[in-house]
Amino acid sequence: MTKPQLLIDTDPGVDDALAILMAHAHADIAALSVAAGNVGLDHTVRNACTLRDLLDASFPVYAGCATPLVRAPEEDAAFVHGADGLGDVGFPEPQAVAEPEAAALALLRLSRERPGELTLVALAPLTNLALALKLDPTLPQRVKRLVVMGGAVTGHGNTGKIPAEFNVGFDPEAAHVVFEAFPRFDLVDWEATLRHGFDDGEFDAWLAAGDARAKFFGRVFRTARDYNAEHDRRGVVAADALAMAVAIDPSIVTRSETRAVAVELDGRLTRGATVVDWANRLRRPAQARIVLEVDHARFAAMVRKALGAA
Ligand code: BDR
Numbered sequence: 249m250t251k252p253q254l255l256i257d258t259d260p261g262v263d264d265a266l267a268i269l270m271a272h273a274h275a276d277i278a279a280l281s282v283a284a285g286n287v288g289l290d291h292t293v294r295n296a297c298t299l300r301d302l303l304d305a306s307f308p309v310y311a312g313c314a315t316p317l318v319r320a321p322e323e324d325a326a327f328v329h330g331a332d333g334l335g336d337v338g339f340p341e342p343q344a345v346a347e348p349e350a351a352a353l354a355l356l357r358l359s360r361e362r363p364g365e366l367t368l369v370a371l372a373p374l375t376n377l378a379l380a381l382k383l384d385p386t387l388p389q390r391v392k393r394l395v396v397m398g399g400a401v402t403g404h405g406n407t408g409k410i411p412a413e414f415n416v417g418f419d420p421e422a423a424h425v426v427f428e429a430f431p432r433f434d435l436v437d438w439e440a441t442l443r444h445g446f447d448d449g450e451f452d453a454w455l456a457a458g459d460a461r462a463k464f465f466g467r468v469f470r471t472a473r474d475y476n477a478e479h480d481r482r483g484v485v486a487a488d489a490l491a492m493a494v495a496i497d498p499s500i501v502t503r504s505e506t507r508a509v510a511v512e513l514d515g516r517l518t519r520g521a522t523v524v525d526w527a528n529r530l531r532r533p534a535q536a537r538i539v540l541e542v543d544h545a546r547f548a549a550m551v552r553k554a555l556g557a558a
Pocket residue numbers: 261262263264286325371372397406413414415438487488
């Protein structure tokens with residue numbers, strides 16, 4: 249089987265880091281395009297470069313938008329990922345540097361150079377993708393698949409706007425543009441993430457058995473792990489890792505529902521919510537394959553290998 253070719257839009261980010269380790273272990277990374285989200289763009293770009301150094305890889309890194317399309321965000325996620333986005337470990341300045349081309353332009357160029365080949369994996373607020381779509385609405389025709397980590401499909405979000413998930417809630421207008429433009433995509437939401445955690449002891453055993461990647465992840469993961477423990481999130485939950493598993497191997501999905509999904513752009517309490525037409529009441533085209541369950545053992549095997557603990 250030929251390896252999937254991945255174009256990864258990301259805001260590293262601790263769970264983004266794990267997802268990128270998985271992509272490197274199981275697929276080919278065509279490029280990382282980087283957005284602001286978990287922390288500011290200067291940090292997320294630097295973290296992407298730190299990850300490239302760790303993997304001794306040569307994929308290009310492109311910096312994207314420093315702010316959402318329209319409104320300034322109300323919150324970032326530094327309280328989970330650390331002020332620098334990678335657990336405040338204090339890594340040295342990376343050797344890798346970002347390319348001069350803007351992320352949205354690089355996404356469009358790569359899709360033209362390799363039409364039908366690339367799976368787009370969106371692990372961040374959707375600002376870069378939305379900008380690319382505004383520049384060239386034909387982008388979806390040239391992408392093999394789109395997998396989005398985002399949303400909370402029954403309103404159990406993870407932000408100050410109760411039903412909103414972070415990636416969609418950080419830039420709702422961008423998510424709206426992307427959800428309207430792609431006729432089909434896989435949606436891996438926050439609620440699926442919570443259903444697919446790993447047992448703490450099992451995960452610690454992988455970290456202990458793994459190589460330099462496990463050592464790295466063990467260090468960057470501490471802040472997020474402490475936050476999760478304090479907030480009653482049991483086990484190891486890694487949203488972007490779950491989305492990456494679906495991007496690498498769609499056959500890992502064991503239960504899904506395909507429905508029309510829209511983004512709430514207003515709403516005093518609900519801006520950024522993903523609204524699913526579960527009963528097809530509006531008869532709109534159902535564009536999102538909502539991932540409900542994946543094969544947990546296969547997901548675990550993918551993560552183990554990415555940590556060098558297989
Ligand atoms: C998503 O938000 C970010 O904090 C994570 O990196 C992930 O992409 C989860 O809601």
